[in-house]
Amino acid sequence: MVWFTDRHFFLLAVLVYGLSTLYSVFLWRKGFRKDDHVNYFLLLAAFMLHTIAMFRRGFSINHCPVNNLFEATMFIAWGAVVAYLVIGLLPRLRFLGAFAAPVLFAIGVFALMPELDPPHGPKPQFTGALTSLHAATILLAYGAFGLAAAAAGMFLTEQHDLKFHKLRAVLSLLPPIQRLEVITSRLALMGFVLFTIGLAAGHYLPRSSDADYWSDPKVVWSIFMWIVYLALLMSRWLSAQSSRRFAYGIVAAFVFLLLTFWGTNLLSPLHHP
Amino acid sequence: MNVVVIGLSHHSSPVELRERFAFAESKIPDALKSLRESGLADEAVILSTCNRVEIYAVITREPAAAFAGLKKFLETAQAFEEPHRAEFYSFAEPESLHHLFKVACGLDSMVLGETEILGQLKDAYALAQRHGHTGARLNRAFQRAFHTAKHIRTHTNIQRGSISVASAAVELAEKIFSSLSDRDVLVLGAGEMAEKTARALLSRGARSFVIAGRSFERAQILANEFGGRAVPFDNWTVEFEKIDIAISSTSAPHHILDRARLEPLMKVRQQRPLLLIDIAVPRDIDPAVNFLENVYLYNIDDLQAIANDYLKQRKDEIARCEAIINEKVKPLLEAKSIQPHAGMDEHGLKPAPAES
Numbered sequence: 001m002v003w004f005t006d007r008h009f010f011l012l013a014v015l016v017y018g019l020s021t022l023y024s025v026f027l028w029r030k031g032f033r034k035d036d037h038v039n040y041f042l043l044l045a046a047f048m049l050h051t052i053a054m055f056r057r058g059f060s061i062n063h064c065p066v067n068n069l070f071e072a073t074m075f076i077a078w079g080a081v082v083a084y085l086v087i088g089l090l091p092r093l094r095f096l097g098a099f100a101a102p103v104l105f106a107i108g109v110f111a112l113m114p115e116l117d118p119p120h121g122p123k124p125q126f127t128g129a130l131t132s133l134h135a136a137t138i139l140l141a142y143g144a145f146g147l148a149a150a151a152a153g154m155f156l157t158e159q160h161d162l163k164f165h166k167l168r169a170v171l172s173l174l175p176p177i178q179r180l181e182v183i184t185s186r187l188a189l190m191g192f193v194l195f196t197i198g199l200a201a202g203h204y205l206p207r208s209s210d211a212d213y214w215s216d217p218k219v220v221w222s223i224f225m226w227i228v229y230l231a232l233l234m235s236r237w238l239s240a241q242s243s244r245r246f247a248y249g250i251v252a253a254f255v256f257l258l259l260t261f262w263g264t265n266l267l268s269p270l271h272h273p
Numbered sequence: 274m275n276v277v278v279i280g281l282s283h284h285s286s287p288v289e290l291r292e293r294f295a296f297a298e299s300k301i302p303d304a305l306k307s308l309r310e311s312g313l314a315d316e317a318v319i320l321s322t323c324n325r326v327e328i329y330a331v332i333t334r335e336p337a338a339a340f341a342g343l344k345k346f347l348e349t350a351q352a353f354e355e356p357h358r359a360e361f362y363s364f365a366e367p368e369s370l371h372h373l374f375k376v377a378c379g380l381d382s383m384v385l386g387e388t389e390i391l392g393q394l395k396d397a398y399a400l401a402q403r404h405g406h407t408g409a410r411l412n413r414a415f416q417r418a419f420h421t422a423k424h425i426r427t428h429t430n431i432q433r434g435s436i437s438v439a440s441a442a443v444e445l446a447e448k449i450f451s452s453l454s455d456r457d458v459l460v461l462g463a464g465e466m467a468e469k470t471a472r473a474l475l476s477r478g479a480r481s482f483v484i485a486g487r488s489f490e491r492a493q494i495l496a497n498e499f500g501g502r503a504v505p506f507d508n509w510t511v512e513f514e515k516i517d518i519a520i521s522s523t524s525a526p527h528h529i530l531d532r533a534r535l536e537p538l539m540k541v542r543q544q545r546p547l548l549l550i551d552i553a554v555p556r557d558i559d560p561a562v563n564f565l566e567n568v569y570l571y572n573i574d575d576l577q578a579i580a581n582d583y584l585k586q587r588k589d590e591i592a593r594c595e596a597i598i599n600e601k602v603k604p605l606l607e608a609k610s611i612q613p614h615a616g617m618d619e620h621g622l623k624p625a626p627a628e629s
Contacts, residue, residue, distance in 0.1 A: 165575050167582050178451045242566045
């Protein structure tokens with residue numbers, strides 16, 4: 001099956017993410033009243049196809065598959081789906097999948113754009129253990145931020161229903177909003193720690209002498225994102241910021257990250273020497 | 274052989290009549306013994322609860338004749354001498370088996386889908402079985418009814434959700450707070466509904482209660498009952514710093530809590546979530562407080578709407594439950610001829626114990 005490449009496996013995974021998104025709409029309309037087994041298994045099936053795609057790509061280049069935008073984007077979604085599958089073992093948190101599936105589907109569709117996956121030359125664009133650590137931790141951090149945004153979306157939906165006395169708030173099987181708030185904070189913190197490690201590893205990567213590290217768009221953007229997440233977490237812990245504003249902040253930060261990640265990557269001389 | 278049932282329940286008779294036919298548990302074994310010795314029934318179970326008194330029996334004669342005898346037996350056993358009453362209902366197969374299954378599943382209960390009746394039915398059956406008054410027919414029918422009740426509980430929504438205002442309030446609290454075990458509750462006013470709601474929260478593990486009533490003595494009595502503490506009514510705002518849930522049911526003719534009063538209190542609370550349950554009429558809490566961040570206000574109508582929706586959901590499940598019951602009763606009707614076991618008579622029954 002040589003003609004069936006890693007991209008085909010990833011395409012199948014994205015199609016299953018799409019199915020999961022459709023099923024999530026159904027769950028939403030039904031008020032989240034039934035246990036979310038179907039969606040969990042759909043995302044599990046997508047995860048398997050996704051993992052096969054990553055493995056095949058990794059073996060074909062003999063490196064962790066984080067060497068171009070396609071692989072990086074695939075890695076972000078993979079990190080998020082792994083985190084969801086672990087969290088979803090708890091029945092009441094399984095509905096998080098309904099909020100994560102549309103994000104995974106959108107990331108997957110974007111990753112499949114052919115321009116993001118130019119053919120590798122004799123060697124990948126990025127190599128070395130420290131490079132792999134830098135790329136993997138940063139992409140896993142994006143995955144954690146994505147899942148935090150999904151949890152925040154779930155919190156905002158349920159909080160809105162409770163505030164406006166929608167029967168769905170009580171009749172649904174969604175977890176209590178206080179627990180969702182804790183999950184959002186922890187996922188954001190996990191993402192922040194990974195992001196910090198990834199940025200620190202990136203700082204020590206070898207680079208050409210003429211590269212201007214501190215004015216590189218990707219570095220500036222990364223530091224900006226790091227400050228945004230730090231500010232969100234600090235304001236949550238130190239100033240008793242309202243849960244709703246924190247959740248909106250987490251969603252907005254991730255949307256901004258998604259919209260600007262690829263652009264800054266393409267503009268960065270450090271990432272395109 | 275035919276399984277029949279005769280009795281009266283909350284559907285057919287008022288409590289004044291039901292209580293006259295109720296059996297004390299200690300008297301049931303003797304009643305069953307005399308029922309079998311009279312030749313009216315080969316096997317029998319008596320179910321006596323606050324909502325129903327029923328005899329389930331296996332008979333060999335024509336049901337119409339048996340019903341008259343069983344009714345006479347009930348009247349004689351309880352020394353009931355009034356003229357013919359229409360409150361009794363009686364069913365022969367297959368309706369009798371359907372009725373038994375519906376009772377076991379809570380479909381015939383006053384609170385649709387409740388589970389207490391299943392325990393009572395199991396106790397009644399165990400009592401009759403222990404004294405040797407059940408045989409192959411009733412054993413099979415009751416075991417299957419219990420199994421069906423479990424199946425229905427697992428596979429339908431007939432028992433899901435709260436259908437009382439008090440338990441709807443608890444469900445609401447459980448949608449906001451991760452756990453009720455570290456939540457503190459303030460009860461304003463000492464009305465019956467507030468008491469029920471507080472009791473429901475307590476049963477789900479709420480940590481502490483503070484009761485503020487205009488009558489301090491009444492508040493103290495309630496506080497002692499709940500293991501909480503009473504505070505003078507004028508001091509209740511002081512408690513807002515610590516509590517998570519407030520239930521209000523005073524008889525005040527105006528709002529006792531409004532946005533201007535709550536806003537500074539929320540700052541003191543560092544914006545922790547606050548569930549306000551206003552079950553007073555006229556309302557105690559200004560609806561505008563619901564616009565404050567982290568405040569969730571529900572009044573009696575909101576809670577009633579939740580309870581009604583659950584009830585509707587349960588009613589929607591009745592058809593599904595009845596379809597399951599039909600499926601489960603079918604094999605019982607098909608296997609009416611049962612071989613008696615060793616040591617039992619032709620009805621699969623141990624002989625009635627000798628009178629001591």
